[in-house]
Amino acid sequence: MKRFLFLLLLVCQLVNLSAQNTTYFYGRDKVQSKNETAALYSVQIFDDYTYVTIELVPTKNRSRMTFFTSPFTYIQAESVKLPFLGALSSDGTSYHSCTAYENWGWENVKKGEAYHYTLVFSGRIPAGITNFSLIDDYSEYHGYCFRNYTVNNPNTNATTYDEVSVRQNIDMNNDGIVGIYEGINEQGYKLGCIKHDNTYYFIYLGSKTNKSWWKVGDVKAILRPSATAGLFKADWYMEDKSTNSDVYVIFERGQMKTIMPNEETGYLKMYPSSSPSNANTPSREAQKWSGSGFALFNGYITTNYHVIEGAKSIYIKGIKGNFSIPYEATVVASDKHNDLALLKINDNRFSGFGNIPYRVKIATADVGEEIFVLGYPLTTTMGDEVKLTTGVISSKTGFKGDVSLYQISAPIQPGNSGGPLFDGQGNLIGIVNAKHTQAENVGYAIKTSYLQNLIESVTSSSILPNNNQVSEMALTGKVKTIKNFVYMIECSNQPSSSNNRASYNAYNTNNNDITVNNPIYAAVRNNGALKITQVQVSDNYTKIKFEYTNLYASDGWCSIDPSAYIISNDTGKKYSMIRAEGIPTSPQAHYFSRQYEKLYFTLIFPALPKNTAQFSFIETEDSEWRFYNIKLQ
Structure with a gap:
């Protein structure tokens, strides 16, 4: 009931907040002059303006009655002060100044009849302010003033939350x-x-x-x-x-x-706090972030230490240009002082990077050399396509003369961290790590000699690429060739569900392993096709791996409903989804760039009881993403 009342309150609030043209009426205190009685008649509050209408009633028949207000008029409502713009024209389409010398008013006015004029002020009286004064303090002449009125201006934003x-x-x-x-x-x-x-x-x-x-x-x-x-x-x-x-x-x-x-x-x-004092306290909060990295030999990848700091799971995306498959990686070595980390892909699906086309150059570059940077900055707003920026080496030393860094003029943003810095020939000469926040287009990159030192501390074999295949190419060719070796590093403060791979009893399923009471429909969303590729069961989790193929020519998309569940055929007990990896939960969605593109994703559920023979997967009762009688062998 409490949730329903709050929703009803919010609905009422939204209705009130959209009603900007409501007229608010005030008390009828009047200002008496020799020839007329003036009263504050009404106020209208809009998003950008406040209208105040004043009523004049002549005390006798007159050939002419004028109104005026000095330019120094304003509205005072608590600490809010709204400046005067002018009087509203008779047709309501514009406003004009109305000093005493301009002779605005009416001809042949009748005793006892009401005449109105409207003053326009910039801004609005915020909802919830109920005291109001219209003030004209000009010493030479001034219009009517109305002080310390009470306005019917309720707080339409209010809820009962504290x-x-x-x-x-x-x-x-x-x-x-x-x-x-x-x-x-x-x-x-x-x-x-x-x-x-x-x-x-x-x-x-x-x-x-x-x-x-x-x-x-x-x-x-x-x-x-x-x-x-x-x-x-x-x-x-x-x-x-x-x-x-x-x-x-x-x-x-x-x-x-x-x-x-x-x-x-x-x-x-x-x-919720993520302080070290709470490190041993279970938390439901999941945080994700990303940076950039690049390929070395034998499945090794370099990035910044600050990219992977605090990460309990690390995934690499973009290998061979494929962003739909995240590959799990582990930290092999790190150098916090020089902000470097060496990762290695630890995923049985990984088959190698291919022929790495650049050389890691250890010699120090000179000031003025042309450079370019590749990486994945601000992926939440800029997307997951690799981004290129260009510039020059501005200095052989970095922030406050740090000799381990280059200063560069190529623009960099959050997410570029860990990405490669190339010279004009396509040699890799640095690792991007920081942006100077107080200066335009000033960034820093760690020299590759410090990466070499880190590598030599953990492995005897060289893993640094040494064959530059792009030196004679134009910049467009260099980028096209190199980009498939520059990767997005996705990190999370939650452990990977596959951290203890040895504890899993893997059950591979194929079409022969699944008995179907009803046809297996893949989501009809854009005529897609879904299949289960593997089920993994451990003492802690049930993991279901899927392959989804976009069969729609354009505008293909997919997502998973957060209420998805599995159900044991033996006991009838439901197990709600814990999380999804590789696919957004609705209302978010993954959009495909081409027909027949595949998306691989994994759904994590609580552990099924031991000796479970069959179970079913159901996204929702209305969804066609449903698999019945999945056999566990």
Whole structure:
């Protein structure tokens, strides 16, 4: 019942917030002058303007009655001050200045009849402010003033949430996005991101600057999902509670960023805590982040230490240009001081990188040499296609004269970390690791001699590629040849379900192993085709691996419903999905770039009881992604 009441309250709020043209009526205190009586008649509040209408009633018949207001008029509502723009024209399409010298008014007015004029002010009175004054303080002449009125201006953003109930919602819906975030700008909003009926809301919990009209529990934003995981558009309620629907919200690696025209604000996630003191406490929060890396011989990959720091599972995507298959990797060696990590792919599906076309050059490059960078920056907004930037070696030393670094002019962004730095001939001369946040197009890269030192500390055989096959190519040819050896490194603070591979009893299934009561339908979404390739059962998990083929010529997509489950045919007990790997959960979706493209993904469920003979997989009762009577041998 509590969830229903909250939903009903939010629906009512959305209706109220969209009704911007409501007229708010006030008390009828009047200002008496010699020739007329003036009263504050009405106020209309819009997103960008506030209209105040004044009523004049002549006390006698007059040939002419005028109205005027000085340019120094303003609205004062608590600490909010709205400047005067002018008087609204009679047809309501424009506004004009109305000083005493302009003689605005009416001819042949009648005693006792009401005449109205409307003043226009920039901005809005924020919802929840109920005190109001119209002030004209100009000493030479001024119009009517109305002080200390009470406005019927309810707080339409209000909910019953406080920080305690926000934390309770986060604990129940902890998916890595919900949490309490604090802004790092001067306003310093403290916002609780909660999830209700598959919709995310930001709840106002405080700020560094006192805004009396913002109350704890007010809705600050309503998020709308995009086709990219972690990226949302938002209906964002600004400081004055006007609506801005052109706001983007990005969640990535325990941080949040809001992007609106001419403004970008970062937020730190403060709850749930991931501090070392809680390291041994089970947490439902899953955080993912990504960087870049590149191939060395024998399945080795280089990236930055800070990319894999804190990761309990690491996956490599983009091998041979295929982003649908993530390959599991482990850390072989790391150098925290020089920000380097050496990984090796540990996945039985891996068949090698192919012929690596570049040479790792150890000699120091010269200032002025042309360079280019490849990597995967800001994948939540820029996609998973490799990105190229170019520039020159600006200095042989890095930040504060660090001799282990180059300073480069090629633009780099978060996600470029760990990517390769090439000279103009296509020799690999550095590993990108940092951007100077206080300067334009100033980045840093670790010299390859430090990578050589790390490699020699853990392996006696050389794994550094030494054959440059691209030196005579144009830049376009170099990029086309090299890009399949530059990879996206995806990390998570959650352990891989296959970390203890030896503990699994693997049950391979094929079409002969699956007895079907009903036909096995793959999702009819875009005429796709789905099949199970393997089932793995351990004491802790049941893993089902799938292959999905997009048979649609264009616009193919797929996702998995988070309510998917398996059911034991022996006991009839249901086991809900724990997580999905390699496929988004709805309402997010994976979009295919071509017909017949394949997607390989794995769904993780609780362990089936030992000696289970058959089980069934059902996405939802309405879905055609259903497999019945899957045999376990």
